[in-house]
Amino acid sequence: MANKVMMIAAMSPGRIIGVNNGIPWKCRTDMQHFREKTLGRNIVMGRKTWESIGCVPLKGRQNYVLTSQTFRTTSSVRLIRSVGEVLEQVKDPVIIGGASLYEQFLEYTEEMYLTEIHSLFGISPNDKTTIFPDFPYTMWEWDLIDQDRECDIFHLTRMHSGMGAQ
Numbered sequence: 001m002a003n004k005v006m007m008i009a010a011m012s013p014g015r016i017i018g019v020n021n022g023i024p025w026k027c028r029t030d031m032q033h034f035r036e037k038t039l040g041r042n043i044v045m046g047r048k049t050w051e052s053i054g055c056v057p058l059k060g061r062q063n064y065v066l067t068s069q070t071f072r073t074t075s076s077v078r079l080i081r082s083v084g085e086v087l088e089q090v091k092d093p094v095i096i097g098g099a100s101l102y103e104q105f106l107e108y109t110e111e112m113y114l115t116e117i118h119s120l121f122g123i124s125p126n127d128k129t130t131i132f133p134d135f136p137y138t139m140w141e142w143d144l145i146d147q148d149r150e151c152d153i154f155h156l157t158r159m160h161s162g163m164g165a166q
């Protein structure tokens, strides 16, 4: 299957995408953007992210959960077993997290939406933070597509040789 992989993520300074298996901010602009960009699509998430959303599928989207485990789901959720299975079986997958999926799918991704969250929140030494993988920022073309007091939303497309990539 010829596939175009897309990723969508929101992060605060330090590329923090999660704290204690949850997201420590609530940003309406980003939530609306996430909904717009994922509705009607095949979304793929890791098992921990699935648990973090209460094991409830996101409506209006075909939900895939990447896991080595077996558990019961409804018909709008499918379990999938490997990165290769996602690439072969899921049409134009949208990777919605968490960090382990962003890390594994980055090399196959041509397009990303990244939201930079401005809001501050406290993190204590015992908190477990989850970080978006480091990636070569200059190899991507960044377009600011939306902005408000809470966040900046960027659309990134991978640059190929001849487009300024080094």
Ligand SMILES: NC(=O)c1ccc[n+]([C@@H]2O[C@H](COP(=O)([O-])OP(=O)(O)OC[C@H]3O[C@@H](n4cnc5c(N)ncnc54)[C@H](OP(=O)(O)O)[C@@H]3O)[C@@H](O)[C@H]2O)c1
Binding pocket: 008, 009, 010, 011, 016, 017, 018, 019, 020, 021, 022, 023, 045, 046, 047, 048, 049, 050, 052, 066, 067, 068, 069, 080, 081, 082, 083, 096, 097, 098, 099, 100, 101, 104, 130
């Ligand atoms: N800010 C954002 O945009 C955003 C988006 C999504 C999630 N998050 C946050 O990210 C955090 C979770 O991220 P995470 O990295 O800890 O977990 P995760 O990526 O959501 O899930 C990890 C799990 O996915 C399964 N998995 C991963 N790769 C696999 C592979 N190649 N084959 C089979 N199964 C595989 C494994 O499940 P099994 O152990 O069941 O095998 C693994 O334990 C939470 O804090 C969440 O709130 C933030």
